[in-house]
Amino acid sequence: xxxxxxxxxxxxxxxxxxxxxxxxxxxxxxxxxxxxxxxxxxxxxxxxxxxxxxxxxxxxxxxxxxxxxxxxxxxxxxxxxxxxxxxxxxxxxxxxxxxxxxxxxxxxxxxxxxxxxxxxxxxxxxxxxxxxxxxxxxxxxxxxxxxxxxxxxxxxxxxxxxxxxxxxxxxxxxxxxxxxxxxxxxxxxxxxxxxxxxxxxxxxxxxxxxxxxxxxxxxxxxxxxxxxxxxxxxxxxxxxxxxxxxxx
Amino acid sequence: xxxxxxxxxxxxxxxxxxxxxxxxxxxxxxxxxxxxxxxxxxxxxxxxxxxxxxxxxxxxxxxxxxxxxxxxxxxxxxxxxxxxxxxxxxxxxxxxxxxxxxxxxxxxxxxxxxxxxxxxxxxxxxxxxxxxxxxxxxxxxxxxxxxxxxxxxxxxxxxxxxxxxxxxxxxxxxxxxxxxxxxxxxxxxxxxxxxxxxxxxxxxxxxxxxxxxxxxxxxxxxxxxxxxxxxxxxxxxxxxxxxxxxxxxxxxxxx
Numbered sequence: 001x002x003x004x005x006x007x008x009x010x011x012x013x014x015x016x017x018x019x020x021x022x023x024x025x026x027x028x029x030x031x032x033x034x035x036x037x038x039x040x041x042x043x044x045x046x047x048x049x050x051x052x053x054x055x056x057x058x059x060x061x062x063x064x065x066x067x068x069x070x071x072x073x074x075x076x077x078x079x080x081x082x083x084x085x086x087x088x089x090x091x092x093x094x095x096x097x098x099x100x101x102x103x104x105x106x107x108x109x110x111x112x113x114x115x116x117x118x119x120x121x122x123x124x125x126x127x128x129x130x131x132x133x134x135x136x137x138x139x140x141x142x143x144x145x146x147x148x149x150x151x152x153x154x155x156x157x158x159x160x161x162x163x164x165x166x167x168x169x170x171x172x173x174x175x176x177x178x179x180x181x182x183x184x185x186x187x188x189x190x191x192x193x194x195x196x197x198x199x200x201x202x203x204x205x206x207x208x209x210x211x212x213x214x215x216x217x218x219x220x221x222x223x224x225x226x227x228x229x230x231x232x233x234x235x236x237x238x239x240x241x242x243x244x245x246x247x248x
Numbered sequence: 249x250x251x252x253x254x255x256x257x258x259x260x261x262x263x264x265x266x267x268x269x270x271x272x273x274x275x276x277x278x279x280x281x282x283x284x285x286x287x288x289x290x291x292x293x294x295x296x297x298x299x300x301x302x303x304x305x306x307x308x309x310x311x312x313x314x315x316x317x318x319x320x321x322x323x324x325x326x327x328x329x330x331x332x333x334x335x336x337x338x339x340x341x342x343x344x345x346x347x348x349x350x351x352x353x354x355x356x357x358x359x360x361x362x363x364x365x366x367x368x369x370x371x372x373x374x375x376x377x378x379x380x381x382x383x384x385x386x387x388x389x390x391x392x393x394x395x396x397x398x399x400x401x402x403x404x405x406x407x408x409x410x411x412x413x414x415x416x417x418x419x420x421x422x423x424x425x426x427x428x429x430x431x432x433x434x435x436x437x438x439x440x441x442x443x444x445x446x447x448x449x450x451x452x453x454x455x456x457x458x459x460x461x462x463x464x465x466x467x468x469x470x471x472x473x474x475x476x477x478x479x480x481x482x483x484x485x486x487x488x489x490x491x492x493x494x495x496x497x498x499x500x501x502x503x
Contacts, residue, residue, distance in 0.1 A: 013496075054400055054493055074492035079406035089397040092415075105407050145401075152405055 001065060001080060001155040001189050003028040003051065008060035010046060020046060023060070024218045026211060028156060030190030033182055035203035035224065037196075038213035039239060044196045045086070047213070048158040051194070052083035079106075082154035086161040086196075088145035090133035098133045098144060102151040111151065118147040121177040123170055138165040143174065153186050157193040163202065175206050200243055204228060212236050258283075300363050309363050313370050317342045320378035327385040330498055331486045338381050341479035345377050345471045346370055358463065369467070372443065376428065376468050377475040384424035384476055391416035392487060392497065399494055409488045417484055421476040428472040432465050441465075 008024040011017070020043040028034065036044050049055035051062060053074050062069045069077060091098050099119075103110040119125055122143040127136075133144060142165050149157070157178070163171045182191050194211070197203050203210065203224070210227040212220035214235040220227060231237045261283045268275040300308045317339055325335035350370065352358070359365040395416045402412040435441060436458075443464055447457035487495055 052404055053491060054403060056489070056493065070491070074403075075406050075408055078404055082406075083404045085397070085401065085404070087397065089401040091398065091401075101402075102405055105402070105405060105411055149405065 001030060001192070003081070003156060004061075004063040005051070006061040006063065008047070008050060008057050008062065010043060010050065010055075010057045019216050021213065021216045021218070026218060026221055028192050028194060030192055031182065032192040032194075032209055033179075033207045034192070034194040034209045034211055035197055035207035036194050036211045036213065037198075037200075037203060037239070042213040042216075044213055045160050048083055048160055048194060048196065051156075052081055052158050053077055054083060079152060080154055081156040081158065082149050082152055083158040084146055084149045084160060084162050086164055088138075088141040090136070090141055090144070093133065094130050095127055095133050095136070095144060096129040098148055099129070099151065101148055115147065115151060118150050118177065119144075121173060121180075122147060123173045139167065139170055142166060143170065146174065150181065155186050155189050155191055157181075157191070157195075159193055159195040161196050161198070163197070163199075171202070175202065179206060198243065200228070200240065212239070214239065297363075297367060300367065304363055309366055312367060313346060313374075316371060316374045317346065320374050320381075324378045324381035324385065327382045328389060331385075331483075331495065333486055334385070334483060337479060337483040337486065338378075340482060341381065341475050342374055342377050344478050345474045346373055348474060349373050349467055349471050353467070368443075369464070372464055373467060373471045377471050380424045380428065380472045380475045381479055383427065384420050384479055387420035387423040388416065388487065391420060392494065396494060396497070403492065403494070409485055409492055413484050413487060417480045421480050424476045425472050428468055432469060435461070435465055 005024055005026045009022045010020045012020045024047065036047070038044050046055055050057045053062075053069055064072065064077065064081065091101060099115045100110045102108075116125070119127065124140060124143055124147070127140070133141065136144060142162060146159075146162055159178070163174050166174065178193065178195075182193055185191065195203075195206055197206075207224045210220065210222060210224050211218055212227065212231075212233075212235075214233075219233050220231065220236055222232065227236070228240070231240060261279060265276050265279050267273070268279060296312065300312065320342055321335050321339035324338050328334050350366065350373075353369065354361050354366075359369060399412045399416065403409075441461055441464070444454075444457045444461040447460065448454050489495060
């Protein structure tokens with residue numbers, strides 16, 4: 001599964017004629033583990049929502065396996081390219097009901113073993129599946145939402161700060177699960193993900209490639225080690241320094 | 249009612265205008281326009297009905313019912329004018345409700361097939377169904393804000409438009425039907441409906457008036473259910489773009 005972004009431009013919602021970002025060109029190849037970095041308001045979430053066809057864009061083309069997004073049924077596209085939002089939305093009902101969402105939507109059998117494996121991996125193995133999902137903590141909901149999306153068996157995951165509410169232990173568990181997940185295949189097709197994070201340690205740990213957005217552009221698209229060792233742009237250097245100083 | 253008595257009814261308008269002036273509500277102009285419009289519209293429809301009752305030609309009955317449906321669709325559609333095509337869907341829902349209800353009423357011989365029955369009963373069906381449509385659309389607009397996250401989550405998991413909007417639609421259909429069902433529970437205890445009151449004032453036997461009112465209440469219940477169901481089924485896709493994204497939220501001032 002290969003995705004190509006050809007000169008994607010998106011205007012700002014509230015200011016007519018101003019661009020949120022312009023002419024973003026990139027590729028997501030099989031086995032890519034991409035960390036999407038950048039300051040707040042650069043349009044990182046919007047870009048991921050565009051890639052999952054939840055948000056319109058003004059110019060450009062997104063292609064998957066050589067076919068433009070307009071040639072795909074949106075449902076088929078989203079089953080392969082799945083967006084996981086930062087804010088988890090629970091369906092009204094139990095944990096089990098939430099885990100069964102995908103099988104209910106698409107009519108397949110519920111893969112209970114797989115769900116148990118993922119729940120165990122994100123440290124929710126002991127959760128009572130009859131418990132109301134709304135009663136879970138923010139961090140637990142975030143992990144349940146991730147497992148719910150994984151049940152879809154997508155080929156590309158678009159992860160929008162999915163560990164923002166997690167304690168360090170759960171965060172590591174999620175990182176480990178996703179690293180394992182990306183190394184496996186969906187029906188023989190290699191997987192990949194794009195992961196928005198503000199945690200540079202996490203970006204180092206989970207990615208083999210960094211996309212850096214600033215000033216309405218995708219300023220850098222480079223290997224993770226190279227990005228952190230010697231960022232090519234001043235904006236990236238300032239961004240990394242800013243986060244490191246903020247941590248001290 | 250004599251002309252003099254009719255003119256005397258203006259004193260009620262004078263009371264409203266007086267209160268508006270006294271309390272500086274600034275509604276005098278609105279009251280004047282409302283008074284003139286209601287008087288002219290009602291007199292006009294009175295003469296139209298007089299003409300139709302005289303001629304008793306089916307074509308005129310159809311024309312007046314079509315006019316009612318179009319005006320009702322236009323009016324209810326204003327609640328969601330940003331949803332392209334909503335007015336035609338409302339017109340179809342109203343026409344279905346009117347057609348099915350009238351077919352049952354006439355087919356079972358519940359009312360006689362004369363303009364004197366068909367037109368007023370149609371007015372009641374279409375008028376109340378219009379309110380149901382308005383409520384449904386208002387509720388759907390709120391759902392598009394409050395349940396947006398849930399709908400997008402389902403879309404992101406590969407749901408179809410129908411699957412994504414199903415819960416919101418069900419809540420909206422329920423909300424649009426509740427006033428009609430509540431009305432059924434309190435009718436006769438809290439309010440005396442206009443039709444029954446009108447018949448009693450016109451000299452009809454109250455029990456006979458009540459029989460007609462029961463008919464109307466049951467018709468209203470079924471037409472509310474039918475309108476809400478049909479409109480929700482034929483309009484849910486309009487809340488999405490062609491590529492199955494949710495319609496963008498409107499800025500607050502345009503809602």
